[in-house]
Amino acid sequence: MDWYGSVFEMIDMRSFSNLWFWIVLAVVWSSASHWVLGVPFDMVARAKRSNGGQAAQDLEDLVRINANRIWFIVEETGLWLAALVSGFHTGMALLGWVYGVEFAQAVFLLAFPMSLVGLLSIASARRILNGEGQGEALWRRLRIHRTISQFIGTISIFITAFWGMAQNLVVQVP
Structure with a gap:
């Protein structure tokens, strides 16, 4: 047996049965919840306490x-970024669900909801630049942003876990 075969025999490369995928999923969503517009959320609590x-x-x-x-x-x-991200999501969705590539399904289930958080960040940044950038208005905007990000994350984790369990029940290991 060659080196390549022995590595892939030891490491299960199917995404949804791989522990590393679930670790990455947890880290991505905990980071998205903690870092609001690039700012750690504990700074918001400290700023409110300092009044x-x-x-x-x-x-x-x-x-x-x-x-x-x-x-x-x-x-x-903006326009180029929207086109590239849309093309990437389309490619992953086609590879995943039309051609049955499980890795592409996993990448799509990670990347698409994070793109929604990215759109939320753009909307929050615009509101902050238009007058919600100080005091109580800023704290409220960051709290709303974090709550919506957590909601998106919760739904995303639920859908990913449901789809992953379904894939693990259906896929036959040789």
Whole structure:
């Protein structure tokens, strides 16, 4: 037996029965929930507790920098980015469900909901730049953003787990 065969015999390359896929899924969604517009959410809680102190100023500065960065990317490459992301999702969906490639299904089930979070980030950045960038309005916007991201993550994990269990029940291991 060659090296390639022995590696693939030891490591199950089917995505939904692989422990690493589920670890990646958990890390992706916990990171998306913790980092709101590139800012760790514990900074929001600290800024609320300081009630206008240095922590609040740091939060406002960091959110302003990240919102400006997100909006710059959208203005400069928005159309190209939308086309590339749409093409990627279409390719993964076709490979996954038309051609039956399980890895493409797994990538799609990770990438598509994260794209929704990306669209949410664009909308939140725009609102922050249009006047919700300070004080209570900023804290509220970041809290709403985090709650919606968590909702998307919960639905995504449920659908992925359901589909993964179905795939594991259907797929026959030789």
